[in-house]
Amino acid sequence: MxxxxxxxxxxxxxxxxxxxxxxxxxxxxxxxxxxxxxxxxxxxxxxxxxxxxxxxxxxxxxxxxxxxxxxxxxxxxxxxxxxxxTEQALQRIAAVYRQRFHIPFIGITGSVGKTTTKEMVALALSGSLNVMKTEGNFNSQIGLPLTMFRISDRHQAAVVEMGMSNFGEMSRLAQIAAPDYAVMTNIGISHIEQLKTQQNILNEKLHITDCFHKDSILFLNGDDALLAGLRGKPGIKILWFGTAPWCDFRAENIRTAASSTHFTLIAPGASFEVELPALGIHNVTNALAGLAVAKTLGVPLEKAIAKLAGYRPLAMRQQIHRVNEITVIDDSYNASPDAVRSSVDVLCSFHTGKRVAVLADMLELGDFSRQAHFDVGVYAAGAGVDAVVTVGERAREIISGVRSVRPDAACYACEDNEEAAAKLKAILTGGDIVLIKGSRAMKTDQIVKALL
CATH class of the missing domain: 3.40.1390.10 (MurE/MurF, N-terminal domain)
Incomplete structure (x- = not known):
C-alpha cells in the first residue's frame, strides 16, 4: 500500500x-x-x-x-x-483505500466452508488472473480492513472472506470491501446464540450485497434449503451452483478414489471432467463455486479446472495424515453441526478399518446446543461410525445421540484432549481411520499432535 x-x-x-x-x-x-x-x-x-x-x-x-x-x-x-x-477509523481508511482499485472484488461468506471456498475461488481465478486473497481467516471487523491494505496495482482480482457473528457486522464489512460479486456457501446454525434464528443469519449474510451495482452477481449454493428459497428473488442477479438439476453450474457422476473426488461439471453450454484432490460432497460444492466465479470473470474453465487439480487443504481443515498404518483426518480448526456431518461423511468414505470420530464441544449454539450435539450423534451412528470419543461436557450429548440409535456402540467420554489422545492410542490399530474435530476453543489439534 x-x-x-x-x-x-x-x-x-x-x-x-x-x-x-x-x-x-x-x-x-x-x-x-x-x-x-x-x-x-x-x-x-x-x-x-x-x-x-x-x-x-x-x-x-x-x-x-x-x-x-x-x-x-x-x-x-x-x-x-x-x-x-481506532477500530472504526481503521475500517474507514480501508474502505477509502479499496476504492482506488477497479478490479473485480469477490466476497465469500456462509456458515460453513468460507475459508476453503475462498481458497478454491482464488485458485480457479488464478488460471488467468493475478489474485489477492484473504490470508488465513482474516475475515472480521479488523481482519478484513487489514486484508484490504494487501491489494496492489499488480492484482487483477481480489477474493475476500467475510465473516460475521452478530447483527450489523456484515453491513459494515460490505461497506469496507464493496464486493462486485459474492458467494454464499450455506446457512447453518453457527453463531445462532447471538442471531437466534437461521432466517436472521440469512438476512444478515445477505447484507454482503449492500454495495452491489447493476452488473453484480450473487453466487448461491442451490443444495442449501434456505438459499434455494431465494430462487426468483427480484433485484439481484443470482447464479446457482450445486447438484440440483436446475443449478447453472452443477456436479454429476460424483465418485471418490483414494484421497480425491471426481465429477462431471455441467456448465452453461459445456461439460468437463474434474479431479479434485479433496474428499466430501461439500468440497465438490466449494469447487463448483470457484468454477462458477472463474467462468463469469472470463477465466477459461479448462484453466480453472487445471488449477483446482493442484488444490491442497489448509492446516487443520481435513488434512489427511498417515502414521503407523493409521489414517488421521485432521479437521480440528473449528466445528459446527453442518461441518461435523460433512466430516463424518468423509470419515465413513473409508473402509479399511474402524472408523473413529473424536468430537469435541461445538460452541456458540445457545439454546440449540443440547439438541445440536444429540443430532450429531444420531447422524454419526446412522452414517456408520464405529466408535465415538467425545471431549468436553457439551459433547457428552453426542454419545446420547449415538446410543439412541445403537445402544451397544463403542463410546468414550473424555474430560480433556490429553485423556482423548490416551484413549485413542489404546483403541486404534493398523488400518483404522480417525477423525478429529471440535470448536477452535477446544484446541483439538493437540490430539492430532499427540497422534503424529
Missing amino acids: RMTVGEIAAACGGKLLCGDPDTIITAVSTDSRKIEFGTLFVPIIGEKTDAHHFIGATFAAGAAAALTQEHDGMNDTHAWIRVQN
Whole structure:
C-alpha cells in the first residue's frame, strides 16, 4: 500500500496532532509485534489489553504514524492522528483505500466452508488472473480492513472472506470491501446464540450485497434449503451452483478414489471432467463455486479446472495424515453441526478399518446446543461410525445421540484432549481411520499432535 499521513487522516476524519502530513505509509498493523519501517500502527482496545500502551514501542521499531483515541495533543516527530474510535477509523481508511482499485472484488461468506471456498475461488481465478486473497481467516471487523491494505496495482482480482457473528457486522464489512460479486456457501446454525434464528443469519449474510451495482452477481449454493428459497428473488442477479438439476453450474457422476473426488461439471453450454484432490460432497460444492466465479470473470474453465487439480487443504481443515498404518483426518480448526456431518461423511468414505470420530464441544449454539450435539450423534451412528470419543461436557450429548440409535456402540467420554489422545492410542490399530474435530476453543489439534 501507499498513502500519505494526510490522506489517512482525511479518510478517517481524524485530526493530525503532530508530524508531517506528507509522510508515506506503506503498511498498516494492529499488532505491535509486527512493525516494519513506514507502518501505521492502529492500537485496538481489547478485553484485556489497551494497545495504546505500545505506541512508543512501535515508533522505536520503525512505525511512522499511529492512530489514537486517547490523546488530544502531542509533540513528536512521528505522526499522531486523533480519532474517535481506532477500530472504526481503521475500517474507514480501508474502505477509502479499496476504492482506488477497479478490479473485480469477490466476497465469500456462509456458515460453513468460507475459508476453503475462498481458497478454491482464488485458485480457479488464478488460471488467468493475478489474485489477492484473504490470508488465513482474516475475515472480521479488523481482519478484513487489514486484508484490504494487501491489494496492489499488480492484482487483477481480489477474493475476500467475510465473516460475521452478530447483527450489523456484515453491513459494515460490505461497506469496507464493496464486493462486485459474492458467494454464499450455506446457512447453518453457527453463531445462532447471538442471531437466534437461521432466517436472521440469512438476512444478515445477505447484507454482503449492500454495495452491489447493476452488473453484480450473487453466487448461491442451490443444495442449501434456505438459499434455494431465494430462487426468483427480484433485484439481484443470482447464479446457482450445486447438484440440483436446475443449478447453472452443477456436479454429476460424483465418485471418490483414494484421497480425491471426481465429477462431471455441467456448465452453461459445456461439460468437463474434474479431479479434485479433496474428499466430501461439500468440497465438490466449494469447487463448483470457484468454477462458477472463474467462468463469469472470463477465466477459461479448462484453466480453472487445471488449477483446482493442484488444490491442497489448509492446516487443520481435513488434512489427511498417515502414521503407523493409521489414517488421521485432521479437521480440528473449528466445528459446527453442518461441518461435523460433512466430516463424518468423509470419515465413513473409508473402509479399511474402524472408523473413529473424536468430537469435541461445538460452541456458540445457545439454546440449540443440547439438541445440536444429540443430532450429531444420531447422524454419526446412522452414517456408520464405529466408535465415538467425545471431549468436553457439551459433547457428552453426542454419545446420547449415538446410543439412541445403537445402544451397544463403542463410546468414550473424555474430560480433556490429553485423556482423548490416551484413549485413542489404546483403541486404534493398523488400518483404522480417525477423525478429529471440535470448536477452535477446544484446541483439538493437540490430539492430532499427540497422534503424529
